[in-house]
Amino acid sequence: MPAEHGPLVIAGVEFASRLLVGTGKFPDPRVMAAALDASGTQLVTAALRRVDLQNPHDPTLSHLDLTKYRLLPNTSGARDADEAVRLARLARAATGNNWIKLEVTPEPTYLLPDPVETLKAAERLVQDGFVVLPYMNADPILARRLADVGCATVMPLAAPIGSARGLRTRDQIEIIIAQATVPVVVDAGLGLPSHAAEAMEMGADAVLVNTAIAIADDPVQMARAFKLAAEAGVLARLAGAAETTAHARASSPLTGFLRNDTP
């Protein structure tokens, strides 16, 4: 499905920007705030962590202007469905909104999402009234299952979190996009603005970028680059690029028998 003219719509809410940005790993809160501004994003993610009683004044998100951005809490750290549901409920209590980015990542090296626990948690959270945006591996069947239980989007990874390897799961994401009944947000592993452009050209509805912006030498400039790249990808999709596949040629004409056909 090509990116439609007009805004991104998730659970009935419109967003002009198709670039979602994470708030982790920035060198300092002011740079983060400036980068978010440069990115043009309208939806930012954040995690929930225990307050460090030795350092209770952690200012990380106090620079986040919640009048400009919608906050999308995530359940990062959850290792199973129960933990994810608990974190989601805490997040809802804190924000007053029921949107949640569902992340269930039991394995700490690659932080790949557990499909079984994710589906379980998604079902429970949807039933509990949450708007669920699930982070998942690029599994087309899992995407269908998550949409079936009522998730507001699907969020397949391009490559493991922070790996910056780009669209390694391209073929699978293509299938997900072709079959999607909810918006597809490509999340994780996008390392360069060109990756984001590529994802949008393929027909993704949005992309989520964190590490690539946060750890760039100049996060503000990189945020601007991702903004432009996402827009370029959408425009290219709408402009209708021709395929570059080779022309198949049969050894002898397959339709020659029609030469004398009269209607």
Added chain:
Amino acid sequence: MIRISINGEAHEISGAATVGELLTLLNVPPANLVVERNGDVVAPGRLAQTPIADGDVIELVRFVGGG
């Protein structure tokens, strides 16, 4: 003096009878904060009214940067 668990660690607390007072005591600003007492979320507006008691399990959780 009451004994409560905060973020998984045992603490002995005196001088705080409510959650609000506990936060003041610990110097934890209430912005972007979620308090869970014995498994239940304490609504942000009810911090001053929610008592704490011996044996309580308290979780103090806040939003931080994340992807």
Added chain:
Amino acid sequence: MTFADKLRAVDWREIRARQNAATRDQTAAAIRRANPNDLPLLFARAADEFLEEMAARAAALTVRRFGKVVQLYAPLYLSNYCVNDCVYCGFARSRHVVRRRLSVDEALAEADVLWREGFRHILLVSGEAPGAFSVDDLEAVASALAGRFSGIGIEVFPTDIGAYRRLEQVGVDSLTLYQETYDRELYATLHNGPKADFDARLAAMEAGGETGFRTLGVGALLGLANWRDEALALALHGQYLQKRFWRSRVAFSFPRLRPAAGGFAPPQPASDRDLTHMIVALRLAFPDAEIVISTREPAALRDRLAPLGVTRMSAGSKTSVGGYQAESASGDQFAVHDARSPAEVASAIAAAGKEPVWKDFDEGLRREEPPRKLGE
């Protein structure tokens, strides 16, 4: 949203404008991409000159997705009683034909003939006449046949999800229901009786999808409306079902109505070229859909079409009730133009470079327990 709603929302004027304005390059690009958005151009006049290229692509794509396999099936007519009076059908209510319905034993005897010829996939067909042949009757036949045949499809009167579920449980795995034409106004002039309800017929296919039939067969009779519009509507229907019922596979059928002496004259007959175009264009847009060609088409044409995207063919068909056991007096639903025996058709398929397959997926493997037998 139902498909009826989607169909109502189609802006045919915009589509025709797009088709008429298409340049050569745009059309060529659409053929190479064959995305859902490209469907109108695939069926446009502008695509006619690319027929050979489409055929080559379709042939290659079919082999990639289906191997060289063409599956053989046979229709089994169970009853030609019908309360509908469809203008084009040999079983229309007002026609004077001998009406017959088969008992379970008679159906088993018919099926036996098919089984001995090699068929393992059959399509149960009946008219719409609840008093003469009901869901219960259909269930009884399907149940009796389930053990012997790997695939049982039904092409009968539309019914509700409760009935479809019963049928699925006794072993029916495929539902075929032609909309005949997607032109609502034209449809109204051709049908009277319960079948006149255009939306209900579309809704029945969605009930079939909810039931979970493995294959959902949609179809149009070519010759009623303009073939290009019909093809596009049929494709949109397939696309809708494929997206909504992702566990099922879509099958496309589009038999051609032919002028018959003293019979119904199709208003816009489709030529061999039109039929070929439809097959290859559908294959390009739907790499995984089944495309079905019945014995309504002549033998020589079927042999030429086999490599171009067809995945299912009937053979040796008798379209009368009880027609396999004896030349039946009950009259044919339509004239069969490929009268070759199943074995001859299989040889012809092989000669065309394809592999005729009698038995595909073994139903028995799918279920945890065997299909529920009636009375259990």
